[in-house]
Amino acid sequence: MKDPLSHYPGYALRRAAFATGAELSARLEPLELRQSDVSLLMLIQANPGATASALGRKLDIQRANMVPILKRLEDAGLVAREAIDGKSVGLELTGDGQTKLAEARRIIESFEAELLERVPAAHRQHLLPALNALWNAGAEPTN
Amino acid sequence: MKDPLSHYPGYALRRAAFATGAELSARLEPLELRQSDVSLLMLIQANPGATASALGRKLDIQRANMVPILKRLEDAGLVAREAIDGKSVGLELTGDGQTKLAEARRIIESFEAELLERVPAAHRQHLLPALNALWNAGAEPTN
DNA sequence: TATTGTTATACTCTATAACTATA
DNA sequence: TATAGTTATAGAGTATAACAATA
Numbered sequence: 097m098k099d100p101l102s103h104y105p106g107y108a109l110r111r112a113a114f115a116t117g118a119e120l121s122a123r124l125e126p127l128e129l130r131q132s133d134v135s136l137l138m139l140i141q142a143n144p145g146a147t148a149s150a151l152g153r154k155l156d157i158q159r160a161n162m163v164p165i166l167k168r169l170e171d172a173g174l175v176a177r178e179a180i181d182g183k184s185v186g187l188e189l190t191g192d193g194q195t196k197l198a199e200a201r202r203i204i205e206s207f208e209a210e211l212l213e214r215v216p217a218a219h220r221q222h223l224l225p226a227l228n229a230l231w232n233a234g235a236e237p238t239n
Numbered sequence: 240m241k242d243p244l245s246h247y248p249g250y251a252l253r254r255a256a257f258a259t260g261a262e263l264s265a266r267l268e269p270l271e272l273r274q275s276d277v278s279l280l281m282l283i284q285a286n287p288g289a290t291a292s293a294l295g296r297k298l299d300i301q302r303a304n305m306v307p308i309l310k311r312l313e314d315a316g317l318v319a320r321e322a323i324d325g326k327s328v329g330l331e332l333t334g335d336g337q338t339k340l341a342e343a344r345r346i347i348e349s350f351e352a353e354l355l356e357r358v359p360a361a362h363r364q365h366l367l368p369a370l371n372a373l374w375n376a377g378a379e380p381t382n
Numbered sequence: 383t384a385t386t387g388t389t390a391t392a393c394t395c396t397a398t399a400a401c402t403a404t405a
Numbered sequence: 406t407a408t409a410g411t412t413a414t415a416g417a418g419t420a421t422a423a424c425a426a427t428a
Contacts, residue, residue: 097297098285101278104351106259108370110274111299113256115374116249131253132395135244142241149409154240156254161396163411183404183409208247215369222365226358227251231258275418292386304419306388326386326427 109230116211123203127196128172132157132165134204137189137197140175145186169193252373259354266346270339271315275300275308277347280332280340283318288329312336 101107120131129137132155139151152162166187169175174193177185189197212220244250263274272280275298282294295305309330312318317336320328332340355363 097282097289097293099297100281100285102371102375103367104347105354105367105370106263106347106351107278108367108374109252109256110260112370112373113252114299117253120249130394135250138243139240142243146240147409150240154242156257158397159408159410160398160412181405185410204247204249208249211248211373215372219365219369219372222362223369224246224248224251226362226366226369227248227255228245229358229362230255230354231251232245273417290386300418301420302385302387303389303421324428328387 120204120207123207124200127200127203129196129200133169134197134200136165136169137174137193137200140187141189141194141197144188145178145180147180147184147186149184151187172196263347263350266350267343270343270346272339272343276312277340277343279308279312280317280336280343283330284332284337284340287331288321288323290323290327290329292327294330315339 102111117131124130124134135155136151139154140146143151148162148166149159151157152159157165166175170177172192173190174196176188176190176193178188180186212223215223245254260274267273267277278298279294282297283289286294291305291309292302294300295302300308309318313320315335316333317339319331319333319336321331323329355366358366
């Protein structure tokens with residue numbers, strides 16, 4: 097069958113993201129974590145005390161959609177909240193959260209290394225800067 | 240805020256795909272077409288008479304999920320079916336479908352060109368082969 | 383026996399609007 | 406007046422299971 101699509105960078109981008117995303121989700125399943133969970137845990141670890149709104153802006157996840165994600169992580173005992181003032185709440189990893197994230201990080205690191213290995217060496221070093229140019233180019237999210 | 244994520248190719252891939260996908264969807268909205276619609280129209284045009292199952296395998300869209308997409312395209316008068324035998328049905332573009340696809344193609348082509356322009360010249364030619372290595376590498380879909 | 387087309391259904395992700403309370 | 410947190414809800418996209426009819 098003729099393929100008029102895969103020479104489009106945008107199409108290849110979506111297919112690659114879908115395929116690799118499904119693969120990563122499968123690898124994270126034994127930890128009962130989703131990709132958004134791991135992203136959030138990593139971001140909280142790097143920025144302890146940040147608010148849900150600020151984290152959401154960084155990840156491009158809307159405030160309203162942060163609620164069920166954080167609820168799941170809190171119910172799992174991985175994230176704790178502590179009031180900053182009467183309005184804002186800072187987030188931190190619990191001890192269990194640190195442990196779980198360490199496991200997740202091993203999976204992520206080996207997964208990312210495998211991704212790069214799949215890319216022919218001549219193109220490998222260009223992938224990340226090219227991708228970051230495509231989405232970092234845009235303006236800052238509002239949320 | 241510290242960003243421990245965007246140095247991961249897989250993360251950058253998902254963010255880039257999401258951002259560019261949203262942008263393309265917005266540009267296609269005036270035509271009342273979705274990305275999957277355009278992909279399918281292009282594939283049918285390149286392979287007239289192909290069955291829904293075969294098209295779905297190529298696009299990694301499952302048989303069951305082809306039904307509502309094709310129904311929408313048929314209701315819009317863009318795609319026509321003709322029986323191959325008692326079981327299979329071949330798909331073709333109607334005249335309206337050809338016209339609509341030509342409009343969509345103009346949008347797609349300029350969009351794809353803009354995407355490449357956002358990538359620094361040093362990395363530009365590496366993007367497509369790197370992406371195709373990431374998802375074409377996998378085995379053929381079964382569906 | 384494998385494949386095509388289809389129906390029904392559930393789950394996840396994302397978007398929008400609205401509300402309360404506080405800075 | 407803007408922001409944080411929340412609730413409720415709707416719309417896509419995707420996945421699974423099952424079925425009838427035909428190759």
